[in-house]
Amino acid sequence: MEAINNFLLMLDGYLGSAAYFPYILLGVGIFFTLYLGFPQIRFFGHAWKVLTGKFDKKGAKGDTSHFQALSTALSGTVGTGNIGGVALAIFLGGPAALFWMWVTAFLGMTTKFVEVTLSHKYRVQTEDGTMAGGPMYYMDRRLNMKWLxxxxxxxxxxxxxxxxxxxxxxxxxxxxxxxxxxxxxLTGGILAILLAMVIIGGIKRIAAVTSKIVPIMGLLYVIGAFSVIFYNLDQIGPSFAAIFTDAFSGSAATGGFLGATFAYAFNRGVNRGLFSNEAGQGSAPIAHASARAEEPVSEGLVSILEPFIDTIVVCTLTGLVILSSGVWSEKHENTFSRTDLEVIAGNYDDAVEADRTKLYHYLNSTNENTIEKFTGTITVRDGAAVSNGYTMLHARSVAEDVRFIVAGEDPYTGSLRIDNGRLMKEDIVIVGESLVHSAALTSIAFSNGFLGDWGEYIVPISLLMFAFSTAIAWSYYGDRAVVYLFGQKGVMPYRIIYVAGFFIASFADTTLVWTLSYVAIVLMTLPNLLGIMLLRREMKDTVKAYWQDFDAEQSKSKDEN
Known part of the structure; x- marks a missing residue:
């Protein structure tokens, strides 16, 4: 698993974590924002009216309403990115990462408007009568770039x-x-069965389920978040201050958090912002292609609301919960993940300023780093290490109160071989205090509010609904891609494999799964961004034609009245 994770990290280094990627993603968003005259601001109010069905036309082709299409797309974006992804961004880049998630979302509102409009314009009707769309159709039917x-x-x-x-x-x-x-x-098995029951029914059943789940899960999560935010109201001001002051300088060391450079916070914020709202990835256009609408721009307008709801609202709430509660920079008792664990040569104490500085350079891979990975043997007696000359890091923090356990809960006694910072003995479980990340961090933060320990349960319940609905929506995205490549005959085998993978991932290594997601996202995003840039003039003409027709219809309606 570690070898696979390292290979995926290497790929990610050339893709999502590469220095160029955030600039490409934000660059496309900036270009279209200026090129189309800030549509995320000018058309924001109109988008809500379209969503309510005010301008719907009878007989429009499609499988779902505007609201159902938005709910399906939102269920695909409002998931672990909002709960675990925000926590991961703050854990990696500090408060500054949240600022760059906002920037990504604001610009992403325009990017999503463009990709959804173009995908809806070139959608097709499949053999079973349902609609199929997405970037692959405008790449094929309009750009004549089937290879792309x-x-x-x-x-x-x-x-x-x-x-x-x-x-x-x-x-x-x-x-x-x-x-x-x-x-x-057990969790994976039960939910895999439920997932199979939903996705076999196709887009109409998926839309019916997600349109009910999304409002309920949103309300529950917002109530829980405000219970923490108001409880820690005195820390909201300092939290916002940290977000903005660190945005262009990187986040300073605080507590167990050893700091992050600007480049690291910027990259992680943009990367996690994309994972959260998927603007530019080309996934949401597949859901919106099912909407009943004659004008592609009308569905594009509805999609503007997605990054706003997903990132600027929901992710901000999560971020403020984590920052105001202070848990993001505190160490917590947890079972160490091997992929988050490394051993470095030398004795370091994060309470000592000089040591913190050296650890900062090591964790951020700066040119000033002098720390090397440890290779040697650690002697353990009754679960505690008795040798020195090394420091154990877990989750980018100095691990404390470390205990080595074998065969269930028995303390380990013996020698442990460390090779280039990695523990070689596989059957050892390591427990101790360190920073935590992802959903575990958000869960701890929710227990620091008016609801006390009960608040912790909001996260697993919300995550259950958020993430399960995301899995439902993404099954449809993959489904439509299979239809494009292989026709309707490939759908059922894909669904079976999808459900099987869902079950297996329930007990897979967390870090490995997240690393895979980093790579997969960019493999969609780069071709999609290229496609919409090539169609920039057509997009502008399509928007212009929509408003001309809309104004004409409004004038005609007034004359008739």
Missing amino acids: AVIFAVATIISSFGTGNMPQINNIAQSMEMSFGVDPM
Whole structure:
């Protein structure tokens, strides 16, 4: 598993974590925002009216209403990215990461408007009478770049596992085990059966389920978040201050958090922002292509609301809960993940300023780093290490009160071989105090409010609904990509594999699953961004034509009245 994770991290280094990627993603958003005259601001109010069905026309082709299409797309974006993803961004980049998530969302409102409009414009009706759309169709039917369409469709299928499937159930299972003691395999098994029952019914059943789940889960989560925010109201001001003051300088060391450079906070914020709202990824256009609408721009306008709801509202609430409660920089008792664990040479204490500085350079891979990974032997007696000359890091923090356990809960005694910072003995469980991340961090933060320990249960319940609905939506995205590549005959085999992968991921390594998602996202995003840039003039003309027709209809309606 570690070898696979390292390989995926290497790929991610050339893709999502590469220095160029955030600039490409934000650059496209900035271009279209200026090119189309800030549509996320000018058309925001109109988008809500379209959503309510005020301008619907009878007889419009499609499988779902505007609201159902938005709910399906939102269920695909409002998931672990909002709960675990925000926590992961703050854990990696500090408060500054949240600022860059906002920037990504604001610009992403325009990017999503463009990709949804173009995808809806070139959608097709399939053999079974349902609509199919997405970037692969405008790449094929308009750009005549079938090779690019195939790359995108293949990446969509991979991403349906790496984004919408595996991280979702993994976070659900992790959260349910931590809060309720439910075995991950049991959680995965039950939800895999429920998932199969929903997705076999196709888009109409998916839309019916998600349109009910999304409002309920949103209300529950907002209530829980405000219970923490108002409880820690005196820390909201300092939290906002940290977000903005650190945005262009990086986040300073605080408590167990050892700091992050600007480049790291910027990259992680943009990366997690994309994972959260998926603007530019090309996934949501697949859901919106099912909407009953004659004018592609009308559905594009509805999609503007997605990044706003998903990131600017929901992710902000999560971020303020984590920052105001202070748990993001505190160490907590947890079982160490091997992929988050490393051993470095030398004795370091994060309470000593000089040591903190050296650890900062090591964790952020700066040119000033002088720390090397440890290779040697650690002697353990009754579960506690008795040798020195090394420091154990877990989750980018100095681990404390470390205990080594074997065969269930028996303290380990003996020698442990460390090779290049990695523990070689597989059957050892390590427990101690360190920073935590992902859904576990959000869960701890929710217990620091008016609801006390009961608040912790909001996260697994919300995550259950958020993430399960995301898995439902992403099954449809992969489904449509399969239809494009192989026709209707490929749908059922895909659904079977999708459900099987969902179950297996419930007890897989968390870090490995997240790393896979990093790679899969970018494999969709880059082809999609290229496609919409090539169609920039057509997009502008399509928007102009929509408003001319709309104004004409409004004038005609007034004359008739």
